[in-house]
Amino acid sequence: MPGSAGWARGLARAAALVLVLAVSLARAWPAAADPFERTVLVISSFGKDLPAQAAFERGLDKGLSYRAGKNRVFFEFLDSPRLPLGQSQPALAQMIERKYQGIRFDAVVAWAEPAAALVSTLRPLFADSALHLAEVPPAAMGRLNLLDATGHGFPADFAASLAEALRLTQATKVVAVGESNPIGTPRLQWFRQGMKEVAPRVEVEEWTDLPFGQVLEQAARLPKGTLIFYLLRFVDENGASQTPFELARRLAEKSSVPVFSPWESLMGSGVVGGHVLSVEVLAENIAAAIAASDHPAGQKPAQRFSYDWRQVERWGLGDLVQNPEAVILNRQPSVLQQYRWHIAVVASFILALSILSAFLTRALRLRARAMAELAAERAMLADRVRERTEELAASNAELEQFAYAISHDLRQPLRMVSNFVTLLGRQLGDRLDDEARSFVGFAVEGAKRMDRMILSLLEYSRVGHQAQASEWIESKDSLDQVLRFLGPAIAECGAKISVTGTWPRLLVPRDAFERVLLNLIGNAIKYRQKGRTPNIQVRAERHQAGWCIAVADDGIGIEDGGERLFKVFQRLVPADAYEGTGVGLALCRRLVDQMGGNIWMESAGLGQGTTFHFTVPEAQPSAASAA
Secondary structure (H helix, E strand, O other): OHHHHHHHHHHHHHHHHHHHHHHHHHHHOOOOOOOOOOEEEEEEOOOOOOHHHHHHHHHHHHHHOHHHOOOEEEEEEOOOOOOOHHHHHHHHHHHHHHHOOOOOOOEEEEEOHHHHHHHHHOHHHHOOOEEEEEOOOHHHHHHOOOOOOEEEOOOOOHHHHHHHHHHHHOOOEEEEEEOOOOOHHHHHHHHHHHHHHHOOOOEEEEEEOOOHHHHHHHHOOOOOOEEEEEOOOOEOOOOOEOOHHHHHHHHHHHOOOOEEOOEHHHOOOOOOEEEEEOHHHHHHHHHHHHHHOOOOOOOOOOEEEEEEHHHHHHOOOHHHOOOOOOEEEOOOOOHHHHHOOOHHHHHHHHHHHHHHHHHHHHHHHHHHHHHHHHHHHOOOOHHHHHHHHHHHHHHHHHHHHHHHHHHHHHHHHHHHHHHHHHHHHHHHHHHOOHHHHHHHHHHHHHHHHHHHHHHHHHHHHHHHHOOOOOEEEEHHHHHHHHHHHOHHHHHHHOOEEEEEEOOOEEEEOHHHHHHHHHHHHHHHHHOOOOOOOOEEEEEEEEEOOEEEEEEEEOOOOOOOOHHHHHOOOOOOOOOOOOOOOOOHHHHHHHHHHHOOOOEEEEOOOOOOOOEEEEEEEOOOHHHHHHO
C-alpha cells in the first residue's frame, strides 16, 4: 500500500521535527535561579564549641553574609584535639562523601593542618572547587600536595608574639604550656623556632602533657621575671575535655606571673595579649577572596596588637603599651569621665530626647496620613497610584529602619540620664530641700516612662521589618498558653474567662497570633470596672473566607474614637488611671496585617464593655502543601 507508507513516513518526519523543537526549547529555557551566590564548605580542625570557632564564623559572615541568606556555607568539625585523627579523619571523609553527594562547592576552606590533610584525601571530590587554607604553613601545603590552594594567614607569628611579651615583661625565663597532639605538637615546634629567632639566650621550660592540676600548682609558684606562653590545652586535671579558653582562665587566675598567648580569641580569659593572630580577620580575608572570585581583594593584617587592659594594669605594664592603633579591651573610664555630668546636661538630654520622640511620633502619623491619601487617589489615576506606591514603600522601609535605630540608640543616653540624676540626688543628700528632691524624682520618673515608650516603639518598629515564618498551629493550644501566662493577673482580680466556639488549626506565625491574644485578653483584664469581677468571653467562629476571633469584656467601655486606639501613643483614658504606653493595639494591628487579616472593636459606650475582633484567612492550598 504505497499511500499508507507515504502517510507513515510523513507522520515520522513530523514527530522528529516536534522532538527537535522540544529539545531546542528545553536547552534555551533558563534554569531555575539559584538563590545563593556561592556554596562553601568549611572543614575545621577544631570543635564547634570554641570561642575561636565563633570568631572564625563571624569573620566569614562579614564577607559572605551567609546568615542573611546571600551565600550558603556548610561546617564540618574534626575536633582533632579530642578525637584520634586515625579514626575521625576517615569517618568524616566518608560522611562528607555521602552527605554532600551531588553538591558542587564554589570554595572549600580548611582550617589548620588536620583539616588540610582531610581535604587532600578528598581532592577528587573537590576538583572544581577553589581551595583556601587557614593557619597551614607552606611546608605543610607542599607535603599535602596542596600548593595550588590559596593560603591565608599562615600560623600565628610566634616570634612577633614572643618579642612583644618579652619587651613588656623583660622576663629572663619563658614557660610554654601545651599538649602533644596533632594540634599542639606543631605549635610547640613554632614556639621553639620563635624563641631561637628573638631570644636564644632566654631560659625556656616546656610543660607539655603535665596533668593540668600540676600545671596550676607550679604556675602559682613561678618566680618574678618569668612569663607563661600558653600554647593551648584541651584536657583538664581529670582528663575531661575543656575549651582552651576555660583552661586559660583557670591558669591566669592561679599564675603568679603574666600569661601570654599568640591568639586573639583567648582575650578575656586572663591573658595579657600583645602581638596576636586574629582568626576573625583571618576569616574575613578568606571570605573576601571567595566573594571576589577572579578579582583579588585587599587583605587586612590578621596579626595585630591587642591587649586586655585589666591584665595590663594587673601586672603594671600600662606605661609600656605604646601602639596607638592597638585594640584595647576592658579599659575603665576615668573618674572625670564618670562624674562630669551636671543638671544642665541632664536637662539638655531630656529635652533632646523629648524632641526626637515627638518627631518620631509625628513621622508615624504622617505615614498613616500618606497611606490614607494614597487610598483615596487610587480610583482617580492608576499611573499615579503606582508611582506613589513605590515612593511609599521606600519611605516605609526608611522609616522603620529609622524608628528601630533611633529607639535602640536612645536607650543608652536615657539610662545615663536616669542613673546620673539618681546619683546627683544621692550625692547632694540632705543639701536638697523637699522641692528639689521632688524635681529629682520627677526627672527620674520621666526618664523611666520615656524608656518604656522607647521600648514600645522598638517593638513596634521590629514588627515592621522582621518577617515571621508561618507554621501550622492548634489555635486552642496557643490560647491555653496565653491564659497560663496571664494566670497571675487573672487570679489577682478573680477574672472569669469563658472559651467558646470551634478553635481551628491555622497556618500563621505562632508568635504573632499569641501576642495578639495576649494583648487583647490582657487589656480586657486591665480596663475592668472598679469593684467588679471581670467577665471575659473568648470565642472563635467561621468568618467569610477564614476565621474570626473575638474577645469581649464587661469593662469600662469606649464612648468614641475606637479607630484612634489602633494608632501609636493614642489612649482614651488618663495615664495615671491605667498604666500603659498606647502602643499595644497599634502593634496588634500590625501583627494582624502581617497575618492577612483585619482587626476592629465594638462598644455600646462607657461602662458597657468592649469587644475586639480579628480575622485570620483560611490557608491557601499552595501554602498548606508547602508547609
